[in-house]
Amino acid sequence: MNYRLGLIGFPIQQSLSPWIHQQFLKQAGLEGDYCLFEIAPDRPFEKEISRVKNEQLDGFNVTVPYKKRIIDCLDDLDEDARAIGAVNTAVQRNGKWIGCNTDWIGYTTGLKHHYPSIFQNTTSSILLIGAGGAARGIFYGLMKEGFTRIDIANRTQSSAEAIAALARTNTHTSVITLQEAENRLAQYDLIVQTTNIGMKPNVTDTIISLEQLHEDSIVSDIVYQPLNTEFLHQASQKGASIHYGHTMLLYQARTAFELWTSKQVPVDDMDEQLKRKLEGS
Known part of the structure; x- marks a missing residue:
């Protein structure tokens, strides 16, 4: 299976999420890609989300400023996302988009x-x-x-x-x-x-x-x-x-990856690798 994953938000061109999830795919022995879908605030949000959904994605992350706005574009929320009132991960299950929160x-x-x-x-x-x-x-x-x-x-x-x-x-x-x-x-x-x-x-x-x-x-x-x-x-x-702060980014990504693929991946030395990447940026 070739996983298609992504991130929506603005601005996101400097995001390290693609690097993180490519590492996870490699560790899990899976094929796939992780794309950026930057949605500028002056764009029609619902229309842009429909376009993203038509990309045949298996799941996507949501970052600022859309963690609350995305809720109206989803079919349901899990218990955590409903309690928190924000979504950072969307998962497709049985043809429906479910909003989750892995930030916590x-x-x-x-x-x-x-x-x-x-x-x-x-x-x-x-x-x-x-x-x-x-x-x-x-x-x-x-x-x-x-x-x-x-x-x-x-x-x-x-x-x-x-x-x-x-x-x-x-x-x-x-x-x-x-x-x-x-x-x-x-x-x-x-x-x-x-x-x-x-x-x-x-x-x-x-x-x-x-x-x-x-x-x-x-x-x-x-x-x-x-x-x-x-x-x-x-x-x-x-x-x-x-x-x-990079540890929150890394571990929320790991939980999102598990929701999408049902694969548990070890972080191993990724914490230190990500730290070095940020120190050099």
Whole structure:
């Protein structure tokens, strides 16, 4: 079987997803390709999605800014995508397109791989910065892992409150301002930066000051271009442990690949290979 896979979003020409999935196809002993379908915001979205579907794809990924908009173009959602309210992976099953979300497991798996110790204490205090689609997935994933204290800091309080509404009865969540986050930073064991602030070309930007950061904290940034964001650079200068954003990209891709092909593939040294590719970009 020759698998036809792809990615929709904008902009995506610099995406590393084709490289990742070609590695997975090779490891699984499968033939196939992974194409980019860039849809500019001024294009008729539904018409463009129909065109993509006519490409006889077995599945496709969805990235910004279409993770919510794609939902109306699909036949159904799986449990995770429905709960999160966002789709990053579409799978064709029995002639129908099913929307899934692998971002949440991509984030938690990557974090667990590098910092397994934090998962041994589910009362660890966590701060999410930002309240977009990525934050929704990460909040959901950390909640599924059993963490009971997850606060959200965002400029727009209503967006953060919408994510807090996902909380289970044993999950305690406070919605705070970015200024409050700066002032309280020392109390958090894990700080996750979920916005695109600091992404190329605006590499000197940071969303909050890390002046109050505790050196025992883990600081995570989902931005991976550049790999070592200014946010992570400042965190490392304060003595904190840092977690790079490329691991979420890699592990969400692995789960998507398994959904499409039913093949489990080892990541092996791909984490380090992807890191080197990003450092050289």
